[in-house]
Amino acid sequence: MFTHYRTQGFILKKNDRGESNQLLTIYTKDFGKLEILGRAIRKISSKLRSGAELFYLSEIEFIQGKTHKTLTDAILINNFKNLRKDLTRLTITYKISEVFDRLVSGQESDKKLWQLLNETFTKLNDCQSSITEASTEVKKKESSSTVDCQLLYHYFLWNFLSLLGYQSGFYRCSLCQKRLFPEKLYFSAKEGGIICSQCQKKTKSETLIVFPDIVKIIRILLKKDWTFLGKLKVEIKDLNSLRTISNYYLSEVLEQVE
Ligand SMILES: [Zn+2]
Numbered sequence: 001m002f003t004h005y006r007t008q009g010f011i012l013k014k015n016d017r018g019e020s021n022q023l024l025t026i027y028t029k030d031f032g033k034l035e036i037l038g039r040a041i042r043k044i045s046s047k048l049r050s051g052a053e054l055f056y057l058s059e060i061e062f063i064q065g066k067t068h069k070t071l072t073d074a075i076l077i078n079n080f081k082n083l084r085k086d087l088t089r090l091t092i093t094y095k096i097s098e099v100f101d102r103l104v105s106g107q108e109s110d111k112k113l114w115q116l117l118n119e120t121f122t123k124l125n126d127c128q129s130s131i132t133e134a135s136t137e138v139k140k141k142e143s144s145s146t147v148d149c150q151l152l153y154h155y156f157l158w159n160f161l162s163l164l165g166y167q168s169g170f171y172r173c174s175l176c177q178k179r180l181f182p183e184k185l186y187f188s189a190k191e192g193g194i195i196c197s198q199c200q201k202k203t204k205s206e207t208l209i210v211f212p213d214i215v216k217i218i219r220i221l222l223k224k225d226w227t228f229l230g231k232l233k234v235e236i237k238d239l240n241s242l243r244t245i246s247n248y249y250l251s252e253v254l255e256q257v258e
Helices: 087-103 111-126 149-163 197-202 212-223 226-231 236-257
Strands: 004-017 021-028 032-038 057-064 069-078 185-188 193-195 207-210
Touching (some): 004 032, 004 069, 004 087, 004 111, 021 111, 087 111, 087 149, 087 236, 111 149, 149 212, 149 236, 185 236
Parallel strands (some): 032 069
Antiparallel strands (some): 004 057, 057 069, 185 207
């Protein structure tokens, strides 16, 4: 007899195996990240299909075999249907799932990571795409209560890296510990934080210029102040700068890990 395990999980990735099977990467509430085989899940008659689509939050049941886990039940809790409504949101969701999958390895439950994923998916489902695909013009926000979709990726990333322990500081220089002032500052991937211009001159490690406004935005993201985040209207140029530093830091972290 196999033991049946029940938990909740986010379906982060699906890979086809053979003719009708799929290997699902699921971040579960109680067991961390798991790879679970969905047998015959691609067949139309499969009962598992309705609860095991990409980016669903579902209640799942699986059994542990000798070599792998097999999915035996999947009941949908939240399909986050808006995530598939526009390309912006879908792209962000794919990126978040990929980053999460690449940096979370262990089969260990983590309440904070679970909460962050849950919160990010929920907010992304409710966010506003204020920036159109074709133009760089920022539309006036219809409501001040929802957060800009683009910002949510960065919200996720900075909080995620912080939870994984990759971060030192945004209020004090990561090297000399002096309080930072709104002047020319530098981001150091090695230190995982900001360094002042005096320390930048002395350091041998690579740094990236970061404007005080971007430092402020990252501080707000890390504070998780949703009221403030809802009111925050980030200009295109700031969003681009934020993207540059986020991408730079992420690639440095991935290089360390892989
Ligand atoms: Zn310093």
